[in-house]
Amino acid sequence: MNEKTFALKGTVCYNESPEKLSITENGYLVCENGVCAGVFTNLPEKYNGIPCRDVGDCLIIPGLTDLHLHAPQYSFRSIGMDLELLEWLDTITFPQESKYADLDYARKAYSIFAEDMKKSATTRASIFATLHVAATELLMDLMEETGLKTFIGKVNMDRNGPPALQEESAQASAQATLAWIQETAGRYQNVKPILTPRFTPSCTDELMRMLGEIQKEYHLPVQSHLSENLGEIAWVKELCPNTGFYGEAYDQFGLFGGENGPAIMAHCVHCPDEEIALMKERGVYIAHCSQSNTNLSSGIAPVRRYLSEGLHVGIGSDIAGGTSVSLLRAMADSIQTSKLRWRLVDDTLKPLTLEEVFYIATIGGGSFFGKVGSFEGGYEFDAVILDDSNLPHPQPFTSKERLERLVYLSDDRNITGKYVSGAKIF
């Protein structure tokens, strides 16, 4: 028996399927060597004597996965929200990201980010850093200490940026990426590198080709942006006249999932049918970033369609297009925008339900990390303890109602415990 073998006792909630929640009140959730052994109404005899943390009336849910966010943007979240994507990038984001050339600044900013991520309900995340190798490694160091499991990417950009936030050439960008991969190899338990071409407008074909080669050699996953905004899509069409749709701009270099390695594409708000078909074929993970797509006036992604067609969908806070790191809030945002889409755009796609967004935020994104996001036996033991006692009410609620309330009303005060792969974070 080791320190990663124990039980939690409380009201255990997780998805059995996208449509169905399993809720066990006064249940025992058993962790054996960091892996979930299942949920039991009575502790099986073989576990007699293992440590048990009784969280009383609290809910216990699987850890949540944030499939898309920008760590350097946390410092300026909620600033300049009256702007649309491309204007916001030029006037706020790029000047702010260029500050991460300064390691002292990066340490201040990333320390705040890492601390808030640690307190959140997020257990796994796929994170954009900036193009700066030293600051990216600092972010990796700080995130390693939190105990969260993350992919972190040094960003590649060799065109259309401001002078202060652009690499000198495709060659220079690719070499910096290689140096970063080699320097950090084997350094971390919790953090892994991910290739991160910012988006097609920021990366020349030559750079994309080089990144495709690096991917083949190092078998790294890829993260980028796709079909977020109409202006962006039109620009990509101009930049890549040989492509039929945006996704091909990645796919032609092997950076769109498939056999070379998995890919996360953030947003997917305005994907044409062919792009959706290719995402399905390549097993691309869609990071649905509802709050960001609202803040930047991008639109509303057809998540119901992605789910029913069997694509991989996870949830993303997209800091700082989104302003909140709370993935419980992101679940509520996703339900809300799906309702507006149903009302205003296409009433054949019904709004998302509580069960479905809970699935997306747990198993949907978690599966990018392996067996993550469920409490069925064999899954990595990622768990979050939610205490709703600061939200008084005069009448009894069912456990599902309590979960729904936490999705809409919780903040960091409600998150009172967290485990990642069996390790206690707090």
Place this chain on the structure above:
Amino acid sequence: MNEKTFALKGTVCYNESPEKLSITENGYLVCENGVCAGVFTNLPEKYNGIPCRDVGDCLIIPGLTDLHLHAPQYSFRSIGMDLELLEWLDTITFPQESKYADLDYARKAYSIFAEDMKKSATTRASIFATLHVAATELLMDLMEETGLKTFIGKVNMDRNGPPALQEESAQASAQATLAWIQETAGRYQNVKPILTPRFTPSCTDELMRMLGEIQKEYHLPVQSHLSENLGEIAWVKELCPNTGFYGEAYDQFGLFGGENGPAIMAHCVHCPDEEIALMKERGVYIAHCSQSNTNLSSGIAPVRRYLSEGLHVGIGSDIAGGTSVSLLRAMADSIQTSKLRWRLVDDTLKPLTLEEVFYIATIGGGSFFGKVGSFEGGYEFDAVILDDSNLPHPQPFTSKERLERLVYLSDDRNITGKYVSGAKIF
């Protein structure tokens, strides 16, 4: 000099116009006998010696007005959010509201509501109670103690409700309303009654006629719901075949603003042109409830149009169609949905700006209460102190950027002081 003459020192922000914020750093905001005397960079000599509360780096903003919320629904906010309006009313709202026949239950529920309202940034509100007179008076007692200035309405409903939440007849409803008005007359400093026919589907023409007569006699304002949901509008058309549009169902009984007294109409999501013209003519106040209109899949109100046509617009949390009492959050929600409306429905109506939603939440709704919502001389002294020190950042921000951050990121922890009409709430 009395206790309502003092100064606050801090960063003072308020709207000079819908498009322009006035921000004075290290400013003195002077209250003289409960009325604002203005904002000064140096304290004028005549105020030498008045008490001064120095709030350091905090922001000081006008108190916020919540033009529409249902106090009895606070207890079940965030429950059943996967339902649309009419289904949500039948399966959640009406059964829950019927519980307020029990005064013990009402005391428990309303005490939680009143305490949370007190802690919020709201200084003024127009509130629906239930049809129960005793519980409504209890709510008035509890809200009186908070020090907030509120209108509270005993609800009228004599048709289409469940047996447990419907008055026996128009006569019975009107008589209960009269008894309530007479019993509470002169009892409160802070609370005033407001006539509250729930909405047309809940009130027979006979009841509406009687309420019109009560209004004429007692000169009370009116609050109700208007053009929220397409199913509701179709139902009103069936119920009132003699009307050209929903608003006429109120107007034909004098309950739609104008000379008999002012009216607040919540939602106004799907108003036809004639209805908008009549609202303007009658000086109707529109309570814009963005979060609720999203949660109940109602749609997005054309607030930009209302503003540019010179209608009165305030903001409403619409608890529990909305889940949050925070009007700072409601400002962010209003910006966000206006962006989606611009993108998805009508790109001739530009998204709302930070300045505009700040105006709506202060002067826009505040003016229903008189000279309320500004720090210009002569306005009632309603002020809220916002402390953003728990939101660390590595770089300096302007005061406007700090205000924008608080709109998107604040919760009750950031609200560290509140004054209503010169009285200190905390």
